[in-house]
Amino acid sequence: MQCCEVAKSNFANYVKSVTSRRRLFAGQRLRQLRASRSMRQSELAEDLGVSASYLSQLENDQRPLTPALIERLADLFPLDWQDLGADGTERLAVALREAAADPLFSKPIPPARLARMAEQQPDLAERFVTLHEAYRRAGQRLEMVDDALAAGSPAGARLPWEEVRDWFHLANNYVDTLDRASEALAARLGEPSPSIATMExxxxxxxxxxxxxxxxGGIRSFDAEMAHLTIDPGLPAESRRFQLAHQLVSLALRDEILSVIEAAALPNAASRQLLFVGLSNYAAGALLMPYMAFRSEARRLRHDIDRLAQVFGTSFEQTCHRLSTLQRDGARGVPFFFCRVDMAGNITKRHSATRLQFARFGGACPLWIVHEAVAVPDRILVQLAETPDGLRYISMAKGLVKPSGTFERPPRRYAVALGCETAHADEFIYADGLDLASDRTVVPIGISCRICPREDCDQRAFPPSDRAIEVDPDSRGVVPYRFS
Structure with missing residues (x-):
């Protein structure tokens, strides 16, 4: 009899604990969110699709958040909601929702059901999320192989720089150990963004x-035997500062960098040497723009690149590149894509934390504003673009001229582009004034002509590689063929 009473008591405690876990009271977090956005109660209530009185009850912990409201908050304020400290179950539910939203699945799963799965079957939910991530990575690797074969190079014959580029891509352009070590080094130097004098x-x-x-000695030259570092004094101040930071971290964080290279297991010496350079550049950016301070300032300034560059003493390109690396678990930044394009249209740097992926071979879509920016230096251009999958992006592009410091070498000319999905428009100052719902002003772009399915593009250079062309000798459009 006593065993039965103990069993009943244990079951009652279990039911009580499950019930309490399901009832999420987040009044203080909601008030913090509203205050951070300078919103009135009625404004937040309207965004959430509830009444002001209901929101008041939520903020006073008289009602718990429902799964539907949690999802709405995560949709409307993804970065704020993350910052306000969602617990492990909520984070798992969000990850589960993102995985379940893959176009691979035909029907969406209701938010309440996903929340229950994350709460009641956390091990299964985590395995589903892990499997989906592995599936996504496998798809990216297959695309790399397909692109290499289509470009006429064997899949196993990637050049060293291609191997390093792909390594950074598969690492989501974020290296946690180096990022944190650089942040700690900046703190030891005693400055939020170390100056030239401090690093010297x-x-x-x-x-x-x-x-x-x-x-x-060129831009930078280091004689390890003599311990001499030579830097070109003709470089702009932000470039000299970056070169100092590069050499500093390559020496001070050498063990950390070599550990990452060893784990990468690249097949040849040239690739490993290039990765050492790339990781030193990464750590230099993380030293000059320490993660949490930079992320906080970026959000405060709504990712205004010029103002951010002034705060951290960095170049326009360095600042854009750093924004594309903010992928730390629990403190992610806006998911951006970033690229650099030269005068010939070649993409010389690329990374995307969005669903937009760049072509691995050849140039970018000619309709993309980055090409116009190359020809118009020192002017910021903005574009609302839509990819064939129906997703819309806000692109900011600027043409840059990097002086050489001498008449004997011509300056380098190129453009950089930074962009995000329209869901993050409130965080991106360059979206101000754009009609994000307009079908008239949106520009239909592709990834590259080789894989773009658009049939009505006047800028097409050649047909997609998987479609047969149809030629009518008696009829000529802007493009001299159609494709099936």
């Missing part, structure tokens, strides 16, 4: 490196 002093005093400013 650290190199001399802590690392016993002598500094020489001379144009005889």
């Amino acid at each position: 002093n650290y190199l001399r005093s802590a690392l016993a490196i002598s500094l020489i400013y001379s144009a005889q």
Whole structure:
């Protein structure tokens, strides 16, 4: 009899604990969210699709949040909701929702059911999320192989720079150990963004490196045996500062960098050396723009690149590149895509934390605003674009001229582009003034002509590789063929 009473008591406690876990009271977090956005109660209530009185009850913990409201908050304020400290079950539910929203699945799963799955079957939910991530990664690797074969190069014959580029892509352009080590190093240097003088002093005093400013050694040259670092004095201040940071982290964080390279297991020495350079560049950016301080300032300024560059003393390109790396678990930034395009249309840098992926071979879509930006330096251009899958993106592009410091070498000319999905328009100052719902002003772009399915594009250079062309000798449009 006593065993039965204990069993009943245990079951009652279990039911009580499950019930309490399901009832999420988040009044303080909702008030924080509203205050951070300077919103009135009626405005937030309207966005959530509830009455102001219902929101008041939520904020005073008189009612719990429902799964539908949690999903609505995650949709409307993804970064804010993450910052307000959602617990592990909520984060799992969000990850489960993102995985279940893959176009692979025909019907969406209701939010309440996903929330119950995350709460009642967390192990199964985590395995589903992990499997979906593995499926997505496998798809990306197959695309790499397909692109290589279509470009006429064997899948196993990637050039070293291609191997390093793909490594960064598959790492989501975020290296946690290096990012945190660089952030800690910046804190030890005692400045939110270390100055040239501070880094020079650290190199001399802590690392016993002598500094020489001379144009005889190229942009940067380091003699490890003599411990001499030579930097071109003709570089712009932000470029000199970045070169100092690169050499500093490549010495101070050498063990951390080599550990990442060893884990990468790249097949040849050239690839590993290139990865060392790439990781040193990554760590240099993380030193000059420490993660949490940079992310906080970026959100405060709504990702205004010029103002961010002024705060951290970095170049326009360096600032854009850093924004594309903000992928730390629990403190993610806006998912951006970033690329650099030269005068010939070649993409020389690329990364995307969005669903937009760049072509691995050849140039970008000619309708994309980044090409116009190359020809119009020092002017920011903005574009609302739509990819064939129906997703819309806000693109910001700027043409840049990097001086060489001498008449003997011409300056380098290129453009950089940064963009995000329209769901994050409130966080992106360049979206201001755009009609995001307009079908008249949106520009239909593709990834590249080789894989673009659009039939009505006047800028098409050649047909998609998987479609047969049809030619009518008696009829000529802008493009001299059609495709089935």
